[in-house]
Amino acid sequence: MNRTVFFVSESTGITAETLGHSLLSQFDTIDFEQVYMPYINTDLRAHALTQRMQEAADRDGARPIVFATMLNNEIREILQQGNCFYIELFEGFVEPLSAELGVPPSRKSGRSHAITKPSFYTKRIEAINFAMANDDGIRPDNFHRADVVLIGVSRSGKTPTCLYLAMHYGLRSANYPLTEEDFERGDVPQLVWDCRHKLFALTIDPQRLQMIREERRPGSGYASLKRCQDDIRMASTIYKRLQIPVLNTTSQSIEEISSHIIKAMRSGNER
Amino acid sequence: MNRTVFFVSESTGITAETLGHSLLSQFDTIDFEQVYMPYINTDLRAHALTQRMQEAADRDGARPIVFATMLNNEIREILQQGNCFYIELFEGFVEPLSAELGVPPSRKSGRSHAITKPSFYTKRIEAINFAMANDDGIRPDNFHRADVVLIGVSRSGKTPTCLYLAMHYGLRSANYPLTEEDFERGDVPQLVWDCRHKLFALTIDPQRLQMIREERRPGSGYASLKRCQDDIRMASTIYKRLQIPVLNTTSQSIEEISSHIIKAMRSGNER
Missing domain, CATH: 3.40.50 (Rossmann fold)
Known part of the structure; x- marks a missing residue:
């Protein structure tokens, strides 16, 4: 029907x-x-x-x-x-x-998505610019200026989640991709440790990750199931050391992940 | 109160x-x-x-x-x-x-922002990646793959609008910044002309543009009112040649600009 x-x-x-x-x-x-x-x-x-x-x-x-x-x-x-x-x-x-x-409605239309609060609107636009400039770990030295920093393996959903947080909540969002080097050391750089209180980890099922990476670089070692499994496993070990919240993007949308992050931030972290 | x-x-x-x-x-x-x-x-x-x-x-x-x-x-x-x-x-x-x-409600919660339609969700995420990779005129040779292309002077609101269109409507959005070279020629490259049917121009009041640029590069020639006025004037001449819709971002939010673009795209262009 x-x-x-x-x-x-x-x-x-x-x-x-x-x-x-x-x-x-x-x-x-x-x-x-x-x-x-x-x-x-x-x-x-x-x-x-x-x-x-x-x-x-x-x-x-x-x-x-x-x-x-x-x-x-x-x-x-x-x-x-x-x-x-x-x-x-x-x-x-x-x-x-x-x-x-105890007051009458204004009956004016189009107020909800107009720029009625210029300061919050400007904050959102600045947050989007910040997210663009601090994507993919380009500037870990900027993490101290971020409201939230996401960490995860390549293609785990960091970029779209950062952009959503910036666009909707005006949060200055940055992200750090875990690299081969981090896995070899079994640790992340000091600049990442320094922002641990605002760090959220993203994880994803290896099968799903394989599908996403396969789209990007078909037939590559990077997209192999073995490599995806290894990356996720090594990332999990690092998350445990950092003792940070871990969110799974396999079946959750960027809206859902973002809502969980907002909730954790607003309710005060129990870490 | x-x-x-x-x-x-x-x-x-x-x-x-x-x-x-x-x-x-x-x-x-x-x-x-x-x-x-x-x-x-x-x-x-x-x-x-x-x-x-x-x-x-x-x-x-x-x-x-x-x-x-x-x-x-x-x-x-x-x-x-x-x-x-x-x-x-x-x-x-x-x-x-x-x-x-004629059917009972499911009474299941959280359906609205979950990934209930994986194909549309994937389309949105791919559109975000596309917008990131095609920001600021990096790849005009990719414009033929875009659903919509925004054109405007530096700091007229192209990037956040592209990201909003990608995130909410799953549109592959790219943008082209008008440069000194375009102003000298009084024209845009052929690759921009080629996508004229999906091109939307952004404009902004020179005073507002000056404020935004001043935030970015205080005291620069780039941020001077004279330069902002010149840029906007030369851009308008180019928009007239291209005969494309022009949207003003001075007092309209990215949500409002995006809704106008969607409306124009869906109602079929009368250009």
Whole structure:
């Protein structure tokens, strides 16, 4: 069974997409065709969307689902009159929240993903630049300036996780790849030890690592299962010496790994 | 007035944070202390959180707001019994959606930001790697492999936007920085012309650009207002020749710029 879903908003539509996507994940037996429709902020665009709704309904044999965060009542009414199952995601929350807070809502749209707090936005952009400049252990002498440092073998997921932490939480994130030299010594450089309190280790199942490395350098020794197993084993020994938290990226997304790191950082480390 | 807000979830809490943050943006006269609480997935953790709620209530002189996406009823009840204004964000949506779709919800938590679609997850990670390897015009000969290419003067926001497009939408994003040489020729290399159909230009107000460059290289000619004005003017002339969409990053976030790009790409380009 196939159903079309539209994520609709007057501005970026990120909120509609995030909550809508969460709700859809509760119905994993259905195949959803997901269409992202930001900036539906004129009557003309709303009418064009109702046209697309009708086309989807004809194609699927069932009306499409619309997840919307729509503050403009006029545009909302146009959409609701279309052939769709309309879900207004803000509805039911704004009024009770207003009563609890004792102030009326501003009814301004597009505030959530705009630059409403320039200092935090600047912090995020600077963190992204920091992550770019401190990827792959280029500058261990910069680790003292980082909020968080990830350590792991090649292709264990350090770079995307660092970028996610920087982009979403404004954390200055650096990473250190364990090298042949570290494995021979069975230890990491002093600059890595020095940042132990903000160090998180990434690990991954050798089979999965082999697949990822094979994509990168097919048929190489680097991508062999034996080499992957050895790397992971030697890395684990080093993590134990460092006594740092170890996160497994085999089946966890960068969002999940990042949330675990944030939680560990905010709850204070028990190490 | 100060109010504490907890974003709570059994898993990453990204949905709770995103919708909660959107709702709070409607009340911009209040100063919210925002606390992110992922992985509240045991009774013990829930009880510890009710303790923190009470501390926040004592400190603020008003009960905290809790935005939760909680599928486990037992944990939900513990939180609801705490001293807080509890808002369950899934409530009210799952049942009507279930009725419309004709299937029961799975009630499994943490599906939304987990790797439920490995092919899309892999695509995102590959897009991040692509963006890293094709930043700052390193490889114009790779532009033909990109989904989108951004062009702009130094420090106009190309890199963070490319990374956002890659991370969230799985788009292979590259960027090309306009150089002195391009300005002298009044034109860009053929490889840039060749990808004109997927090219987006970034511009920025000269005053804002000056501030950003001044942070990077204080007192330099590169950061002077005159140079910033000249760069922007010469870039605009090139954009007009290329006849490509121009987006202004002065007051728009990377989320907003990216949404505009996605919208333009999906609606088909009228150029």
